[in-house]
Amino acid sequence: MQSETARRHVGVPVLIKVNANWCNLLDTLASCLDAGANGVTAIDSIGPALRVDVEMGQPLLGSFAWLPGEAIRPVALRVEAEICLAYQVPVIGTGGVSRAENVVEMIMAGATVVGVHTAPLLSGLGWLERRSTSSRAGWGNAAMLT
Numbered sequence: 001m002q003s004e005t006a007r008r009h010v011g012v013p014v015l016i017k018v019n020a021n022w023c024n025l026l027d028t029l030a031s032c033l034d035a036g037a038n039g040v041t042a043i044d045s046i047g048p049a050l051r052v053d054v055e056m057g058q059p060l061l062g063s064f065a066w067l068p069g070e071a072i073r074p075v076a077l078r079v080e081a082e083i084c085l086a087y088q089v090p091v092i093g094t095g096g097v098s099r100a101e102n103v104v105e106m107i108m109a110g111a112t113v114v115g116v117h118t119a120p121l122l123s124g125l126g127w128l129e130r131r132s133t134s135s136r137a138g139w140g141n142a143a144m145l146t
Protein backbone atom coordinates (compact mmCIF):
# COMPACT_ATOMS: atom_id res chain seq x y z
CA MET A 1 0.00 0.00 0.00
CA GLN A 2 1.50 3.31 -1.12
CA SER A 3 0.26 5.38 1.81
CA GLU A 4 1.87 2.97 4.29
CA THR A 5 5.20 3.21 2.44
CA ALA A 6 4.95 6.99 2.24
CA ARG A 7 4.07 7.21 5.94
CA ARG A 8 7.19 5.19 6.85
CA HIS A 9 9.55 7.27 4.72
CA VAL A 10 8.54 10.89 5.24
CA GLY A 11 8.22 13.11 8.27
CA VAL A 12 5.43 15.27 6.89
CA PRO A 13 1.69 14.55 6.75
CA VAL A 14 0.66 12.16 3.97
CA LEU A 15 -2.44 13.26 2.06
CA ILE A 16 -4.46 11.10 -0.31
CA LYS A 17 -5.67 12.91 -3.40
CA VAL A 18 -8.97 11.50 -4.56
CA ASN A 19 -10.60 11.51 -7.96
CA ALA A 20 -14.37 11.76 -8.26
CA ASN A 21 -14.21 8.99 -10.90
CA TRP A 22 -13.38 6.36 -8.30
CA CYS A 23 -16.44 4.13 -7.98
CA ASN A 24 -15.52 2.92 -4.48
CA LEU A 25 -13.99 6.16 -3.23
CA LEU A 26 -14.95 5.89 0.45
CA ASP A 27 -13.74 2.28 0.76
CA THR A 28 -10.45 3.07 -0.96
CA LEU A 29 -10.02 6.05 1.28
CA ALA A 30 -10.68 3.94 4.39
CA SER A 31 -7.86 1.60 3.36
CA CYS A 32 -5.50 4.54 2.86
CA LEU A 33 -6.39 6.04 6.25
CA ASP A 34 -5.97 2.64 7.94
CA ALA A 35 -2.54 2.45 6.31
CA GLY A 36 -1.49 5.73 7.92
CA ALA A 37 -2.58 8.54 5.61
CA ASN A 38 -3.21 11.74 7.56
CA GLY A 39 -5.75 13.48 5.38
CA VAL A 40 -7.36 13.94 2.01
CA THR A 41 -7.22 16.33 -0.91
CA ALA A 42 -10.57 16.34 -2.72
CA ILE A 43 -10.71 16.48 -5.67
CA ASP A 44 -8.40 16.04 -8.63
CA SER A 45 -9.51 17.29 -12.06
CA ILE A 46 -12.23 15.22 -13.74
CA GLY A 47 -11.93 13.27 -16.95
CA PRO A 48 -10.92 12.34 -19.44
CA ALA A 49 -13.07 15.03 -21.07
CA LEU A 50 -13.47 16.28 -24.64
CA ARG A 51 -14.13 19.59 -26.38
CA VAL A 52 -14.31 19.81 -30.17
CA ASP A 53 -13.04 22.70 -32.29
CA VAL A 54 -16.04 22.89 -34.62
CA GLU A 55 -14.15 24.90 -37.26
CA MET A 56 -11.33 22.38 -37.49
CA GLY A 57 -13.31 19.27 -36.56
CA GLN A 58 -10.51 18.38 -34.15
CA PRO A 59 -10.27 17.93 -30.37
CA LEU A 60 -9.86 21.41 -28.91
CA LEU A 61 -7.02 20.44 -26.60
CA GLY A 62 -5.37 18.04 -29.04
CA SER A 63 -6.83 14.97 -27.38
CA PHE A 64 -8.94 13.89 -24.43
CA ALA A 65 -8.05 16.10 -21.46
CA TRP A 66 -8.75 16.66 -17.77
CA LEU A 67 -11.34 19.15 -16.63
CA PRO A 68 -10.58 21.48 -13.67
CA GLY A 69 -12.02 24.82 -12.59
CA GLU A 70 -15.47 26.26 -12.09
CA ALA A 71 -17.30 23.42 -13.88
CA ILE A 72 -16.20 20.80 -11.35
CA ARG A 73 -16.93 22.70 -8.11
CA PRO A 74 -20.37 21.09 -7.49
CA VAL A 75 -18.81 17.64 -7.87
CA ALA A 76 -15.91 18.61 -5.62
CA LEU A 77 -18.32 19.85 -2.95
CA ARG A 78 -20.34 16.62 -3.08
CA VAL A 79 -17.25 14.41 -2.80
CA GLU A 80 -15.82 16.52 -0.02
CA ALA A 81 -19.10 16.41 1.93
CA GLU A 82 -19.34 12.62 1.52
CA ILE A 83 -15.82 12.23 2.89
CA CYS A 84 -16.46 14.58 5.79
CA LEU A 85 -19.69 12.80 6.70
CA ALA A 86 -17.92 9.45 6.70
CA TYR A 87 -14.55 10.23 8.32
CA GLN A 88 -13.10 12.70 10.81
CA VAL A 89 -10.01 13.66 8.80
CA PRO A 90 -8.53 16.91 7.54
CA VAL A 91 -9.76 17.60 4.01
CA ILE A 92 -8.25 20.05 1.55
CA GLY A 93 -11.20 21.13 -0.59
CA THR A 94 -10.03 21.66 -4.17
CA GLY A 95 -11.94 22.16 -7.39
CA GLY A 96 -13.21 25.34 -8.99
CA VAL A 97 -12.38 27.79 -6.24
CA SER A 98 -11.82 31.28 -7.62
CA ARG A 99 -13.71 33.59 -5.26
CA ALA A 100 -14.03 34.12 -1.51
CA GLU A 101 -17.60 32.76 -1.64
CA ASN A 102 -16.26 29.51 -3.08
CA VAL A 103 -13.90 29.19 -0.10
CA VAL A 104 -16.79 29.69 2.31
CA GLU A 105 -18.83 27.07 0.43
CA MET A 106 -15.98 24.57 0.64
CA ILE A 107 -15.50 25.20 4.35
CA MET A 108 -19.25 24.83 4.93
CA ALA A 109 -19.18 21.49 3.10
CA GLY A 110 -16.52 20.33 5.55
CA ALA A 111 -13.11 21.35 4.20
CA THR A 112 -10.37 22.11 6.72
CA VAL A 113 -8.50 24.27 4.22
CA VAL A 114 -9.08 25.08 0.55
CA GLY A 115 -6.78 24.54 -2.41
CA VAL A 116 -6.60 26.40 -5.71
CA HIS A 117 -4.91 25.54 -8.98
CA THR A 118 -6.77 26.84 -12.04
CA ALA A 119 -7.53 30.34 -10.74
CA PRO A 120 -3.91 31.39 -10.16
CA LEU A 121 -2.93 29.46 -13.29
CA LEU A 122 -5.25 31.64 -15.37
CA SER A 123 -4.57 34.92 -13.56
CA GLY A 124 -0.95 34.52 -12.47
CA LEU A 125 0.51 34.13 -8.99
CA GLY A 126 -0.35 37.77 -8.23
CA TRP A 127 -3.90 36.44 -7.86
CA LEU A 128 -2.87 34.65 -4.63
CA GLU A 129 -1.12 37.72 -3.30
CA ARG A 130 -4.15 39.93 -3.99
CA ARG A 131 -6.42 37.44 -2.19
CA SER A 132 -4.19 37.11 0.86
CA THR A 133 -3.83 40.85 1.35
CA SER A 134 -7.39 41.88 0.47
CA SER A 135 -9.21 39.83 3.08
CA ARG A 136 -8.97 40.03 6.85
CA ALA A 137 -11.26 37.01 7.11
CA GLY A 138 -8.37 34.62 6.65
CA TRP A 139 -8.57 33.89 2.92
CA GLY A 140 -4.76 33.92 2.85
CA ASN A 141 -4.59 31.23 5.49
CA ALA A 142 -7.41 29.18 4.08
CA ALA A 143 -6.16 28.99 0.51
CA MET A 144 -3.19 27.03 -0.73
CA LEU A 145 -1.75 26.22 -4.12
CA THR A 146 -2.37 22.55 -4.96
Ligand SMILES: Cc1cc2nc3c(=O)[nH]c(=O)nc-3n(C[C@H](O)[C@H](O)[C@H](O)COP(=O)(O)O)c2cc1C
Pocket residue numbers: 017043044045067068069070072094095096097115116117118119121146
Ligand atom coordinates in the same frame (compact mmCIF):
# COMPACT_ATOMS: atom_id res chain seq x y z
C1 LIG B 1 -2.59 22.16 -15.65
C2 LIG B 1 -2.95 21.31 -14.45
C3 LIG B 1 -2.05 20.36 -14.02
C4 LIG B 1 -2.36 19.54 -12.92
N1 LIG B 1 -1.44 18.64 -12.50
C5 LIG B 1 -1.70 17.89 -11.42
C6 LIG B 1 -0.73 16.95 -10.96
O1 LIG B 1 0.35 16.79 -11.51
N2 LIG B 1 -1.04 16.22 -9.87
C7 LIG B 1 -2.22 16.37 -9.21
O2 LIG B 1 -2.46 15.68 -8.22
N3 LIG B 1 -3.16 17.24 -9.63
C8 LIG B 1 -2.92 18.01 -10.71
N4 LIG B 1 -3.86 18.91 -11.14
C9 LIG B 1 -5.16 19.00 -10.45
C10 LIG B 1 -5.18 20.20 -9.49
O3 LIG B 1 -4.19 20.09 -8.48
C11 LIG B 1 -6.56 20.34 -8.80
O4 LIG B 1 -6.79 19.23 -7.97
C12 LIG B 1 -7.70 20.41 -9.81
O5 LIG B 1 -7.32 21.13 -10.96
C13 LIG B 1 -8.94 21.05 -9.19
O6 LIG B 1 -8.65 22.34 -8.68
P1 LIG B 1 -8.89 23.70 -9.53
O7 LIG B 1 -10.28 23.66 -10.06
O8 LIG B 1 -8.60 24.79 -8.56
O9 LIG B 1 -7.89 23.65 -10.67
C14 LIG B 1 -3.58 19.71 -12.25
C15 LIG B 1 -4.50 20.67 -12.71
C16 LIG B 1 -4.20 21.46 -13.80
C17 LIG B 1 -5.21 22.49 -14.26
